[in-house]
Structures are given as structure tokens and as C-alpha cells.
Amino acid sequence: MSLLSKKLGLDYKSSLVGLGFDGASVMSGGISGVQKRIKEKALFAYYVHCCGHKLNLVLTSVAKNVPQASEFFSLLEEVYIFASNAVVHEKFLSIQREMFPEEHIREFQHLSDTRWWCQATSCDDALLRLECIIRLLKETSADDTGARAVSARGLLAQMDPEFVCLLQFFSEILGKINKVSHWLQDKQADLGKAAKLISCLREDLADVRNSNLIENYSNMVDELSVTLPVTSASCERCFSKMKIVKTFLRNSMTSERLSNTALLSVESKRAESIDLDSFVDEFDSRHDNCRIKLH
Template sequence: MAKSLKGSISKLFNAKIQKSGSSSQVEEASGEDMNEVHVELNESVVANEKFSEEEASGEDMDEAHESEGVDVANDEFREEHNEDNLRDGGVNEEASVSMLDLEKDVDVNYDPGLWGIINDTKKDLSHEEQMSIVIRCVDVEDASEVKVEEFFLGFIKVDDTSGLGLFKRLEDTLVDLKLNIDDIRGQSYDNGANMKGKHQGVQRRLLDVNPRAFYVPCGCHTLNLALCDMAKSCVKARNFFGYVQKIYTLFSGSTHRWDVLKTYVKGLSPKALSVTRWESHIESVRAIRSQPEELRDALIEISNTSKDDVVMAEAKGLCFNALEDFEFLDKLVYLELILFFEELREDGFLDLIEEGKELAKKVGIEPAFTVKRVVRRKKQFDEDVGEDANESQSPQEKFKVTYFYHIIDQALTSLKDRFEQFQRYEEIFGFLLNGKFKSISEDKLMEHCSQLQSFLEYKEHCDIYADELFQELRYLKTLLPKDVTKSIDILNTIKSYWEEGGFQTVWVTYRILLTIPVTVASAERSFSKLKLIKTYLRTTMSQERLSGLAMISIENEYLDKLNYDDLIEDFASKNARRSNFLGVG
């Protein structure tokens, strides 16, 4: 499956180059002047290889032609033939037929279930929702080693962003590409409700069609959202990050103030908070935590020298309310210890206080919580005296209850909820990870193999059989070197045996395991190319051209592997047929 799937991608890549590159160069060609077509197409292919440099420069092609002195007649000629393409279908339509002609390359019976799907969506500058489609598979074509590959298949315009709308668009695209939806064994998306929804999301709808398409939420998005949940969990937490954001805003709002900052702060610069950028909150805290005295000196300098009354007051306020406040400094330390939630909740508070005191000494402030006057109200005769218990707490105890415990509990709850799918993944595939099967009992191993068979069984079809997997793993225990524990290393170790007919079930099992995505990073990276390709000067670019140029840019390593002669021959013959049909030449 992986080999034929890779052939599909190569075929699709050829078609994308045909679609995106050279329609204007061959409009005049007839069946008799094939040599000219060859020359022009060769130039076009070379130009496509330089796409990353030329497209990212942001120069429009028409502007380039005008700067070279192309006359008005050529512009009229180009417009006339663009109209012909829109009216009659043109080369793009013929190339689209080639793009979808993938039946010869995909053999769904070659090997079961060896690819996963990765999706993400983003609005472009034309305010159109673009869905990036990436597939993940295990490549065994290389004779030297087995590799896990992720391939970008293109951008798809989406009009309906509901779970049903996105799933239908994805399903139609897979049908067009002749990719069997029943062969999906892994799916991963971001944490949007329309994607991950348990009842109406894309993952649920795909599971209804193919229960073996195991869903794994993006690990990076999951951690990021857990952190955001903590940051919003209580008033004190929101106030804290409000001060962190204000410190960045104050310095970044003026080049002069930023110069003052760089004069005093030689290490990390303050960072802006972001809801979507991963780990932005931790980066922001770390910049202040590592150099509080330097930042305080910079704020004092601005408050003493600024001619703007508002800036002066804000700098003084931040200096007093943040960097000269023991509670704020304590929170800085706490947010650095965030990885030790369970132990931290039970034993970490006193350690937190001690580190906070050390930080306070560096800044030169009293390591004590501010005592705030409590406004008391008159008690009614039927009120319980116990309701005043909180008012009798010390400032340190209040900080512990209203901030420390609150955020720790929110972190634990959020992580448990968001990592529910990862726990399910561990239950099913955990015995295969890091070579764990080598150290568990035979009874336990057989139990895991049976559970995996049950998971990979659907409609009387099963990818693996428990008895065969159990016997092969028993033998593999004695064969594997002690230092071989990673799944990809195990596959590379048994590859030679598999080629001779051995370890067939283990081979399929580990390939399925490795096709399950863990992040949507590849789809996210494709949006970086989207911004370079579809700039504000190119907002009218067609969807076919956008997707084609994106594929050429992202999968550029395939440019060196293309057979240009076959590509040119195919493209030129189609253009010649079109020219004869229209009576051109």
C-alpha cells in the first residue's frame, strides 16, 4: 500500500506541475510544432524548480512583464487566451483529468490499513476557508531503511465548516484521489469542536464509516489548551497574565522604550501572549522569571525619563504591582513548576514559598504577602459563624487556597479530559511502544494481542490475528538487541526477515502503529506556504493553481525525481489535441 500510495503521490505531483505551470506557454502550439512546445515546457519546468525563491518574493508576473517592456498587444493576447481557457476548459481541465487518474497507482489490496489522515483549516487572504490535506504512511520503498513519511496532497476550498460539511468535503476529495477511506488507520486534527467533536465532529463521522480510523488529538494543541485553561481558571491567574502582557505592551509600544529594555536586559526579551501560539504563556513567564531585577530597573528608568504621563504612570504601576510584589514573584516560580502537578499539590507549596523568597531578595523587597483590609458587614442573628472562616486565614493561606490549589486542580482536570484519547491509545498499542512486550508475561502479552485484534477487526475483516502476533512477538523477544526499542528501529531490524516471508503480522502491526499521527504540524506548516503563495497581490488566484504551487513548494524534493520527458510529452500531446479540436494552427 505504501509503495502504491507513494506512486499515487508522484502521479498527483506530476499533474499539479502540469496544472500550475505552463498553460500560457503552449496555447499557440499545434500538432505540428511539438519541438517548440518541448522547448517552452522545459523552460517552464526549470522555472517551477525555482518556485520557492520567485513566488516568495511577492512580485506579480504581470508587473515583471511590464518592467521588461512587454507591449499592450501581448497583454491583449494573454487575456484573449485566458478567456478561451475559462470558456473551453483549456489545459487545466485536461490536466485535472490526469490528476484524478490514479487507479493504476493505488492497489488497495497490497497491504491493509497503512495510512493516516491529517487535516487542518485556515482562512486565506480571500476570506476563503482552506483545508490542508496531509497523509501519513510508512515508506518501505527505500532499500536501506524504513521511513515514516507525511505527504501534502493539496488545499481544498471549504464552504461549510461544520463537522458534516468538512467530512463531506474530505470524503469527496478522497474519492476523487481514489484513496479508499476504509484503509485509514489513524486521524488527527486540531482541538476545534467541528473537528474533534465526540458526536458531530469530523473524527466521529469518520469513525462511523471506518471504526478502525483511530483518532488522536494533536498533542501540541492539547497541551497548549490545557495551559490556556489554567491561565483563565481564576481571577488571580487572569490578573497575573494581564500584568505579563502589559509589560510586553509597554516596552514594544515604542522603539525608544525597547532600546531601554535592551540596555538593561541582556537575556530573554518579554513575549506577547497568544491563544493559538504554542507555549506562549510559558515563554512570557520565563523571560520575566529569569531576570526580574533587570526588568524592574528598565521600568524605573522609563518612569523617571518618559515625557508621556500615561507611560510614566503605567511603568510605575507595573514596577510596584508586579516586579515589587511578592505574590506576583511567587506566581512566577509556581508556573515554572507546572509539570509536577500531583506532587506539587501535596508537597510543593512550601518549596514554592522558599523559591519565591529567594527571588524577592534578588529584587530587594520584603518576602511577605500583602495584608489587605477586609470590609466586614454586620451579621444577621441566623447566620453561621463558620462562614467567617476564610476571613481569619492568613494571606499566605489565602494565596494557597484561592490561587495555588485552584490552578493545580484545573490543570489536573484539564489534562485528564484532554488526554483521554491518549490513554485509550496507550491501552491498545502501549505494549508495542518502547519494546515493552519484551518484559511482560506471556499471559499478559496474549491478552494485549487479543485486544488489538478486536480493535482492528471490522465487518469480518481483520488486519492481524492475535495467535500469529503472539507467536511472532515471542520469537522476536529473543531476536531483538537490547538497545532496539523504538518502533521504527524494530521495523528496520525485521525488514530483511519480512522480505523473506517472516514476521508478517508484526510487520503489519508496527506499520499501522506508525501511521497514527501524533500532531498536525505538517498541516500547520503548509499554511506558512499558503501565506507566501497567496499574497494580497494574488487574492484572485484560482484554487487549482494555489494547490498546485503549494504542492510544488512543499514537496519540492520530487522535482529532481520527475521524468520531464514523459511530463512534457503528455502535456504537449494534450495541448495538440485541443488545438486540433478548436481548429487552431
């Protein structure tokens, strides 16, 4: 922190006003967590729990504590596992090509407690390809024998009207939540807009339920709300990118090259917008190797 402050020419002890982490105790702990240790030196720093992580925690808790939701997602996961079998998967793709020849192939996603976009994507795909799923289960139960046929019959028996209603319901609800979740992971987001967005989401969900149990969030429009961080998701992507960039074959690259390569990978959208001709001209004017002829 001190080295970064010197490099940027800032005094973090007096300038730092916001910290954004996930809820892990090593980061958010009030006794010996990172935020506590930083606040001991930067007295004006205020800790904000990543809004993207908080939304994910709420969804996970609700899904586990509401029996209908828990059973629905368990069934959806079983469909994914069944369709992941090599033989079944190939048959599922063939059915999609036959029934929807003009549309792209849809694949089921493994459901994860930490990536709720998987749930939203799986619900959309299952809803759009419900006819294919039913046909797949019927053909498998009729043509195959053994454990695969038994699994197909069991899944088919649970594809009742209640499942279809829940599929439609969660597809609509998770579609709304997924849009908010993606926005909360934007590093340009500020706390005031995040509060308004979550407030709108709560109102939409209240309208779906026809209930007034959830009160609207108050609008946070002061200057501090624009300064405080909203999410740490984009920072955490750097660790995933490092694993992709620094492979076994690239194990000897220097820290500076790793940092620069990872930066290009993380900021891929900005990197793609670079004018390569200008980049080559700039590199040609700086390098001293006469054996490299760029023009």
C-alpha cells in the same frame, strides 16, 4: 476522500483506522461532525483529539481558574502592552544594549490562548531581562509624565518578590511543557510515544508539586497506538502558508501552481536540502522551451 483514495490506490473504507482533528464541533461533532461522517463510511476509523490542542486547552483552563496564575499572566500581558509603546520600546532596547552588550536583544511576546509557546518565551525573556524591566519602569516613572508614568509606577509596584517567584516557577514549568508541546506537533509522532511523553511530563509536574495526586498514564505499546494520529497542527499550518503564498499580487496563479508552491513552503526544511544542480538537470531534460538555456 474518494478521489484521494483512487489516486493512492487505497480503499479508505477498509484501510482507514485513524482520524486526527482538533476539538472544534464542526470536526469532532458526534452527530454531524466530519469525524462522524467519515466513520459512517469507514467503519474501522477511530477519532483522536489532537494531543497538542488538548494540552493547550488544559493549560488555558488552569491559567484561567487558578487566581495566582491568572493574575500573573495578566500582569505579564500589561508589561508587554507597556513595552510596545514606540518611545518605551526604544528605551527598553537601549537599556538591553547597555546592560547586556554581548547578548542578543529579547522581545516580549503577545500572550495568546492558542499559542502557549508565547507564554513560555515571555516568561524566559522576562526572567533573563528582569533587571532591564525594573530599570525601564523606574526611569519611565521618574522621567515621564502623564499616563505613561502612572502605568510605569503601577507595574513597578506589582513587581514584588511574589511576582519574581511566580516568574521563576512558570519559566521552569512552561519550559518543560513547551518541549512536550513542540514534540506533539511533530507529524512523525505516534500515540504510544505521545502517551509516554505526557506521562513523563505529569511525573515531572508531580515532582515539582511534591504531590502524588496524578497517576501515571499506562503505556500504550500495541500496534494500533503506532497507527493512530497524534496531532493535526502540521496540517493546519497549510492554511497559514496559503495566505502567505497567494497574495493579492499572485491572485491569478493556478491551483496546481499554488499547491506546489505551498508544498515547498510547508516542507521548507526538505526543500532546502534539495540538490539544485540535480533539480536544474531534471528540469532541463523535461522542458520543451528551446529559448531557455540552462547549460
